[in-house]
Amino acid sequence: METAEIRRRFLDHFEANGHTVVPSAPLISPDPSLLFTVAGMVPFIPYLTGQQPAPWPRATSVQKCIRTQDIEEVGKTTRHGTFFQMNGNFSFGDYFKEGAIAHAWELVTGSQDDGGYGFDPGAIWVTVYQEDDEAADLWRKIAGLPDERIQRRGRKDNYWHTGQAGPGGPCSEIYVDRGPQYGPDGGPVVDEDRFLEIWNLVFMEYELTDVKSKEDFTIVGELPSKNIDTGMGMERVSYLLQDVDNMYEIDQVYPVIAHASELSDKRYGADHGDDVRMRVVADHVRSSLMLIGDGVTPSNEGRGYVLRRLLRRSVRAMRLLGVQDRVLPELLPVSRGCMQAAYPELESDFDRISSVAYAEEDAFRKTLQTGTQIFDLAVGETRATQRSVLPGETAFKLHDTYGFPIDLTLEMASEQGLTVDEGEFRRLMEEQRERAKADARAKKAGSSATAAYRELRETGPTPFTGYTELETESRVRGLIRDGESVPGAGEGEIVEVVLDRTPFYAESGGQDSDAGRIRGDGFELEVLDVQRPMKGLIVHRVRVRDGEVASGRTVHAAVDQEWRIGACQAHSGTHVVHAALREVLGPQALQSGSYNKPGYLRLDFSWGQALGAATRSEVEEVANLAIRRDYPVSAAYMPLEKAREIGALALFGETYDEEVRVVEMNGEWSRELCGGTHVQHSSQVGLVTLTGESSVGAGSRRVEAFVGIEGFRHLATERALVTQLADLLKVQPEQLPDRVERLVTQVRDAERELAKTRAAALGSRAGELAGSARDVAGIGFVGFAAPVGSAADDLRTLALDVRGRFGADRPAVVAVAGTSDAGRPSVVVAVNEAGRDRGLKAGDLVKVAAQTLGGGGGGKDDVAQGGGSDPEAVDAALAKVEQAVGETATRGS
Known part of the structure; x- marks a missing residue:
């Protein structure tokens, strides 16, 4: 099973x-x-x-x-x-x-x-x-x-x-x-x-x-x-139900061992040391696959360090088995094939998973090449001085310069009969951390912003007027191109512009920046982006649409009104969805990130499992009920401590000034620290339509939604699709589920009938196959590749039927049937009693075939079944079994 x-x-x-x-x-x-x-x-x-x-x-x-x-x-x-x-x-x-x-x-x-x-x-x-x-x-x-x-x-x-x-x-x-x-x-x-x-x-x-x-x-x-x-x-x-000896030989693990054996040309079961390395590979590759799938990435701390260690131990174990080439591109897809039946998301996310794993292997291969040489020299020097302890300074150098985790150094030293001065290593690591902290403090206080930004900031902050107005009279304080101050810019050029006051919202708090125009006497600028490269400074990235702009010129800055309306709807909609999630799921569903722009929002929140359809529907209903109830939306500035006292929610990981802006909807129903722009009443959000819910890493989920007119358009598109399907199937929209269910049932019934027909056709060949048996060292051998698409159960029936058709003139019989269904090869071996008396066991023979197929298998001595991942290897697998039959029969005689 x-x-x-x-x-x-x-x-x-x-x-x-x-x-x-x-x-x-x-x-x-x-x-x-x-x-x-x-x-x-x-x-x-x-x-x-x-x-x-x-x-x-x-x-x-x-x-x-x-x-x-x-x-x-x-x-x-x-x-x-x-x-x-x-x-x-x-x-x-x-x-x-x-x-x-x-x-x-x-x-x-x-x-x-x-x-x-x-x-x-x-x-x-x-x-x-x-x-x-x-x-x-x-x-x-x-x-x-x-x-x-x-x-x-x-x-x-x-x-x-x-x-x-x-x-x-x-x-x-x-x-x-x-x-x-x-x-x-x-x-x-x-x-x-x-x-x-x-x-x-x-x-x-x-x-x-x-x-x-x-x-x-x-x-x-x-x-x-x-x-x-x-x-x-x-x-x-x-492993109990699959009749194998241990957890490494089950169907979700063994194919990786089989492929590692093939790559290394080392037979699993022949040498304990090699067996240990293959089991390490199989376990660690599977563990890494699942960790990356849940959002862990390699690093030198915490979970990332564990993942890095697993990946690097896998690569090193394969090197000890004699494989010098890249191995994860060979092994990781095999593990995915084993696990995706239970975790289908591994298939859809495999591009991301594999890119993380392969990049780590490439980095480690470089590390091994240089670091191992340093390690070997250090081992030689240690032994030459009759010592058994590798200096902590060497371990630190391997870690700091070549990226060797200390655990790897400890393992390699142990294999050489040495220990490591861990005390000295820890002391040197702590000294390095203190130096890094000092450097970070110096950099933060120094050159984190370019000189051009810093000079403009020194003339004063950029007041943001956009909470109360969409158009502002202002003056060009400065222009920057490629990090350098410039006096002006002409038509077609893209530059950064700093005004002495602006209604344009700079991207922050998850809200996208405003769009609009900046006009002056004889020139017009299209605002492409607005950012805060340093605290207090707002910078507009613009394209000069007409004329020439110069520092000191008077301008009229105007935000695109429709854009801002959409932006306010989306940002307020984000608060509404956050509050709805917390109402439905509980206070632990806390926002961890967001992004919103006109017509669209996404919100990441802490939650450990996918939201079912009913839960998503409930969240959507709570959000739209809040919109219909026309809750007042207000914003007020207050000390950070007071905001905390009244329960205002802050985004984890963000830093805030002592004076903060608190946005409320219906009082405590939604109360968050926020610098974004918002509607004045919740009804102005218009509509929230959830369009997706997904994982963005372990313990974190993401919901996406269309807002306002985009939400309406999304529903209109879905309605048109339902209408189209209903017309195509000639039913009323409400009858679609039943009609589709009947169609699916009909297709399944047809597939079952087709399978029966295939099975009957397959079974009719049993006599013909029995008559084509070859003599292999006194054993009647039948090897048969069934048509693609034949079911594994039909193979089993065929193999047993062929075995049963032999008479007393050739008592020892081995029947082998193989096929490929949906890209997954399978094989069945059946051995009669006389064949078993000659030392032939179906369970052993099926493992021979399964290894060739890139998989595993097992069963009893009389009949056994296996499979793999290489549908092109069925004929080769049958040949391998025939060879094994001959070798076993010859030894037995």
Whole structure:
């Protein structure tokens, strides 16, 4: 069962049981104490603790997670991974232990035909907290588990908390017995390799304090409500259901290993050291793909540093495998192919993701080339002096000059049997930071603005008159071209003009600059842009449309009235949408950025998940109701402290003067620090039509909207489109959804009939194929490339049918069928009993084919299935299997 299918079944199961499906929050944690989302419950902490009312009584999600504390262990064991997915279901004061256990048992042991995972009930063991008699009784009642498969454990194993004061409670863990080949009998308390945990059900009901360790804490009381928080490890369930040995061999990971093996010409499974490097590559490439997808970019701090480290460890591991060429352009697309079924946004955003990753590899390749030489020299000098500690000065030079992260230097030194003087390295780094701060202060006070701007500013600030008027009599204070003051400019030239007062709004606070004209005696200027290159100075970028302009000339500055009306509508509309988001989603939906111009606005805000259609509709309705209610819009200047006291919202990261301008709509409904231009009443905004909602990085969303007449035009365009479709399909507009649904159903039915026809045609060839078998070292071998578009299930049926048509005269049979469907190749291998007696195993043979296809596969000894990413390699894969059959049969004889 593919991982994407495991994901789908989990969400479908809980949605059918009344849970709201909540999209995964971004990998960037909204919790400032965490770099990343490290567990499935992190986005739900405010609801589980009662800090905020939950939007739903019960929810389910598949949460993307990153844990970085075990980076050095990745690949060395088959348990440690950086990126993983946590399936969870949550109850916020709704059902409790009985519901959690019943839901879990139904999914885990339910038949695969009915949407379950199909685990053998006889292979399921559970653990409960040693004092939790209720949970033990429920496992007996609901699942019928005998006492010997319900094991009790203490706080260390079966009591959950966050590691700090907050919510907690006993938990019950579900284990699967993998069989005696994986370890001794006796349940999880004896061996957790054989008995593998797949799901933890946390019964969160207590408030904890004085948390010193996993076992040392104090229970101070009950939570306001009893909550359920569960976590099922997606990767663990995947490798159990895919019948592979570990998480690195599942369908979302192994194809990267297979491709790394092909690039390096190193066989996976032949050498432990090489296997470790390939697993590092597979894990880190996937983790990097997901991090960049959520907006993380490589840097030397925080999340960016973790990403940089993952990418560089991937590249270096491939170099240690002998691959000197660029590797991420080879490996990253393979990982995308593995993950996009579950995360389709990776496909649409891959250009951005890949450009970030490839640029980092290119930079690191240059770093490695020069830095490694320095490192090798330093190692030689250290050993020549009989020392075992690499100087901190060398580590600092590698970091400062060649971009070597200290972790890479530590790793490389460890591989050479050396350590690094980290104390000296840290001291030199701190000295560098202090120098950088001093330089920044000097630059800020010195040459941050050009001399021309500075000279003009020294004559005084530029008063902005545009709050009360659109036309102003003024004087040209100066002209600048290419950073230099000039006395004048003629027709066709583009220059910067500074006036002694202006009604033109300079771009700031998300609002685009005004448009308009500046006229004087014998000349006219078109205003192209207006900026504040330094505090207090407003600069107009203009094109001289007619005549000649010179410094000192008197002018009439006039803002385009229609432009300003549209700008005011858009900026006030931005405030309206911000207030509507906070009303619908809560105060945490705080603006983090915006841009608006006549007819259009976009607003970025803090939020960890996509807004559903119903939520977007509600936000739009709240915004337009505020417009219809004709709220008064006012602006007032006041001290910053007073603005904070009355709750005026400020844009995070912005700096403000002690005297600020506060814009209000209906008092506290919308109260923000803002220097922009606005309408006088909310009704003047006209109309807000939301047109899009998207992610702009982890923990941040973006809404876009048309405003005023542009909003009307957008709706008119949509109405025309609906009318066109209705005319085309000859139905009334309100009948369109039903009509389109019927058409889609008809197409699907036709596709199913076509598939049946293909299957029948394929099945009719079984006898012909059996008759064309070739003798390969005494084995009857049939290799068949089915027509493109053949379903994988049909391949399986065909291979089994061919295998079954051989008589007693050739008892040992291997049947292989391969095809490509929608660009995804697949292969099925079937081996009869006599063939298995000769040492031939379908699971081994299908892996041979899958590696050639650029993928993975597995199954039982009699029949196995695999796939890959290279549809052109089907014939080569069949040939590889034939070769492997001959080699195995020859060895066996």
